[in-house]
Amino acid sequence: MTSINASSLLALRNQILQQNSALQKAAATGPAAPISGAESATQGTQSTDFGSALKGALQQVNGLQSKAEDISNSYERGDTTDVASVMLAREQASVGFQATLQVRNKLLSAYKDIMSMPV
Numbered sequence: 867m868t869s870i871n872a873s874s875l876l877a878l879r880n881q882i883l884q885q886n887s888a889l890q891k892a893a894a895t896g897p898a899a900p901i902s903g904a905e906s907a908t909q910g911t912q913s914t915d916f917g918s919a920l921k922g923a924l925q926q927v928n929g930l931q932s933k934a935e936d937i938s939n940s941y942e943r944g945d946t947t948d949v950a951s952v953m954l955a956r957e958q959a960s961v962g963f964q965a966t967l968q969v970r971n972k973l974l975s976a977y978k979d980i981m982s983m984p985v
Contacts, residue, residue, distance in 0.1 A: 923969075931959045938955075
């Protein structure tokens with residue numbers, strides 16, 4: 867399982883930007899021009915599809931929430947006295963959940979926009 871972190875997100879973003887610029891160049895030159903660099907960009911880096919990236923992100927958020935629950939339970943039992951680590955774990959889980967919720971909302975909004983487009 868690959869974890870989602872800042873460096874992998876930046877690499878995926880750079881890959882998307884490279885493909886976008888290649889597509890813009892191809893559109894500017896005309897429809898008969900082949901897209902150069904798009905295939906090499908996808909074959910040169912690790913290929914991940916959106917579904918697997920989303921599944922990995924959801925599993926990571928689930929792991930953060932489980933970790934926060936375990937640390938909270940440990941603090942309630944008296945096994946841990948470090949309040950800062952408990953609050954940090956809970957905030958990480960909360961931020962991860964809120965980010966996931968925002969991504970879901972954006973996906974639903976995009977889906978509704980696409981479905982309402984005239985054909």
